[in-house]
Amino acid sequence: MVIPGEKPFYQPQTDTEPNPETISRILVVDDDVALRRSVPHILVQEGRSFDLCGSVAEAIEFLSVKPYDLILLDYRLPDGTGLAVLDWLGSADREEAVIMISGEDAIDAAIGALRRGADDFVRKPYHVAQLQRAVQSALHKTALERANRVMSEKLRASERLHRYLVESSPDLIFTLDAEGRFSYINPRIEDLLGHERRQLIRRPFVSLIMPEDVERVHNLLKTQQSGRTPGFSQELRLRRAQSGNMPGHITVSLQGIPMRNRDDPAGRYVGLYGVARDISERKRAEEIISFQAYHDQLTRLPNRILFRDRLELAIAQAQRKNGTLAVMFIDVDRFKLVNDTYGHASGDSLLRGIASRLSSSLRRGDTLARLGGDEFTVLLPDIADAEDAEIIARKILWALEEPFQLDHGEFRATASVGIALYPRDGESAEALTQHADLAMYQVKRCGKNNFRFFAPELNAHHQERIEIENDLRSALDRNQFELYYQPQISLSRQRVVGVEALLRWNHPDKGVVGPDTFIPVAEEVGMIGDISRWVLETACQQLADWRAAGFDELKMSLNLAPHDFDRENIVEMVTNCIGHYRIPASKLELEITESMMMQDTVGVAAKVRELRQAGIGVAIDDFGTGYSALAYLQKLPVSVLKIDRSFVRDLDGLMTNPIISAITGIAKGFGMQIIAEGVEHAQQARTLRALGCDVMQGFFFGCPLKADEALSLIGSTPRAV
Known part of the structure; x- marks a missing residue:
């Protein structure tokens, strides 16, 4: 409330609009109109604004609307003393700075004002410079207090935030003293390990470590105390409290950072800050992924990669001992008939049953692997001679004689088995597997349900077939076919x-090749469709x-x-x-x-x-x-x-x-x-x-x-x- 015609006084306008948060708001309370109006002109500075009023009631009305940084308060007012305003400020828990201005000579006025919270007391008549210094000092003090309050609030907010983050973290956060005992643990310990926080304080950290990792943790803590490293990152296993069917431990990834006394020139070690993240699920996932990478998902047998690793290791051991080993390549006869007739579910069931029987036919140190489809391989390390491999091959064929019970009835499975011996038939994993495969295909061609050892002539026949396949791929483009x-x-x-149109292949080196030689190869490599189309077109033309x-x-x-x-x-x-x-x-x-x-x-x-x-x-x-x-x-x-x-x-x-x-x-x-x-x-x-x-x-x-x-x-x- 102001006198008619009297407007609030603001600092002069500048090109840059001031930030409202940096403006010092001043309330002038004085019943002397002329003096009240002169104060803003005396105290004018950029960043200051003034409101003017002349009574206790008006002052309280202004203060009820908005806060001020400073109040210039006259002691004597028409409706009371400035002490009433100070009392109101105190009851309202306000923080405005107050300079009491009074013409009273008695010391009691000043004492009463200062006791009620006034920051300064200026006697009338005052010198302009005196008032300016008092105002400047009060505003400076207010600014400092405001900054201090803001900083304190930020610190409190930061502390609340950090405490919230630590207390609510999904990770286990703790500190250890110089002796490696817990000095702080966040609540995550209770959910993660089932221990109460208060019971662990002052207990050694290693009391939570699995026995196999204790020595390693002791060495880590000693290294941190020596100051030679800035910290560490390790995977550890922590004990769970005994409860229910939960596993007895969890695996964590632990980040440890040494804490040192900054006031100590030597940076004395005072403890450790640690963050432990539960990676048990990740470790289980890694184990599953690792198992899947090296095992067949249907039969749970080793796959091609793991079989090759074991075979190469067995070859290295056989080389050192001048020993012998055997590789078997097993192909299930007529397996496609099961898939085509009864469906893939029955085919999968049959493969699992075959894998079980094959496993039961082998020795403890042998390896059975599934390469894919209906193909299996067997590693027989440390055999005395070919007769040992023959005995196991016969056991495999005997194991399959009993019919398998499928959902649609019984099925009698047989297998063709090829065998290659180290070092007679090859000295590398690739050569042994390939030669066992060739021997198996010869069994297929000779009636199936049998076994055969690799012989050099099989390789020659295989090489000839590969040559036919390679030459066949370019025969059409080179117009080598003729009817x-x-x-x-x-x-x-x-x-x-x-x-009757009869197909012949005019091979540049082998001469005229009949269809009985190359048609089966063309069917196997997927070229028969193009050849049949050429035959049809040529015959019709x-x-x-x-x-x-x-x-x-x-x-x-x-x-x-x-x-x-x-x-x-x-x-x-x-x-x-x-x-x-x-x-x-x-x-x-x-x-x-x-x-x-x-x-x-x-x-x-x-x-x-x-x-x-x-x-x-x-x-x-x-x-x-x-x-x-x-x-x-x-x-x-x-x-x-x-x-x-x-x-x-x-x-x-x-x-x-x-x-x-x-x-x-x-x-x-x-x-x-x-x-x-x-x-x-x-x-x-x-x-x-x-x-x-x-x-x-x-x-x-x-x-x-x-x-x-x-x-x-x-x-x-x-x-x-």
Whole structure:
């Protein structure tokens, strides 16, 4: 509240707006209007602002609205003395500095003011300089007190924050005295280890250490006391208080920092500041990760990496002792049949059962590992001779004789085992494993369910196969494949009615290589699809050329590999090809094997049905040599049965054959055509004609020829029978 026309007085305006927190706010309380108005002019300085009033009530009203840094308070006021304002300030616990200004000569006024909290007492009339010094001194004192209060509050806040951080930390924080005894521990100790804080104070830190780590901790603390190191970081195990089923210890990562007396010129060691973080979960995770890195997750056996490490160590020991060891490579026979028939869950169950039986067949110091899939390896260290390895191999085969109980019934598993001996078959881990693998593959090729030792000739055969694989990859790009054509003769019509396209590989070094040599390799390395596509394109193009030359009734027969029927687009590929070369569908005939028909009846039958619906002929090659059944012929709408050459060869000197008669009857019953392969003599041809077979092929009528040579044979009359 101010006198009408009287405004608060502020310091002069500057270009920079002052910070409100740095302005010194001054309240002038005096009933003398002229004196009250003159004070701001006397005390004016940058950073000061003034409010003016003339009574106790007005002063209290101003003070109720906002705080001030300094009050210039007249002793005598119209409604009381300035002591009343001081009393109000005291009761309100205010911190304003007060300079009492009075014309009273009695000392009692000054004493009363100072007792009530006034900072200074100035008598009227006063000298301007005297008032200025008093105000400057009071404001300076106020600024110092304010700064001190701010600093104290910051220190208290910082202390509260740090105490909160320490007390609430998820880490164990503690201090030790110079003797290594606890002087402080945060509450985390109770949750982490189950000990009460107060019980641990003054107890040695090593009382919480597991016995195996005590000596190491003693050495660490001695090193800190010597002052040679700035601190340490270690992993330790701390004891838990005995409670429930909790583990007896935890693993912590401990950071230790020595505490030294800063006032001591020598920096005397007074204790240790420690922070321990629980890393038990991390250590368990590391152990799991480490186990997973070196073990197979399905069988819990060592994996390829761990097996190699153990094998290399065993080789080094055998070298020092001039000893012998063996490596076995084990492959489960027909395992894919379990996965494809019963599912991967049953396959996994079978692998676990096999791993258990293999383990029980080995000695204590042997190592069984799973490389992946259905492949296992065995390390037999410290064997006397090959007979020891043979004994264990037989035990392995015997262990698998008992059928395995799967969810869908019993399954009898067998295995093919290859064995390599150190140092006879190799002196490195890689060579021994590779040679055992080669021996195992030879067992596979010779009937499975057996074992075999490595022999040098196996390596030579393997090297030859690798060379074929490498050369095969570039054969297509280098135009090394070629089709030969063998005529198919109709005796009743006395002419060539079709040709079978036969693939040959013109190898630059090995000469002409037959498909029996390279087709299995092409299937294994995934090249059979590209080769079959090339055969289809080349055969269709050749047939189109012959049709253009006037041979409209000629049929083209070609073989498809089993892997071709695994492709979803096989039917589309064939129909697109004959459409591109404008060949009637009935003039193309695709040959499939009996074994392929039996392996995947549903998948093959669907694709064969689509081919037949498109008008394309489908023949079963080498019919009668496999596991043919009438039920499969009902599901597969094939158009031709080809009698295998082995049955035709047996016709020499005979005028009848019950197998051929049966095949002929089957064909007639299903409305199929018959073609006989491998006819080499006139007598065979006459017998086949008598048994009801009209179309034949073989060396008697013509061997496989190149396209230009086959053309002259196609247009000629076949040999008389």
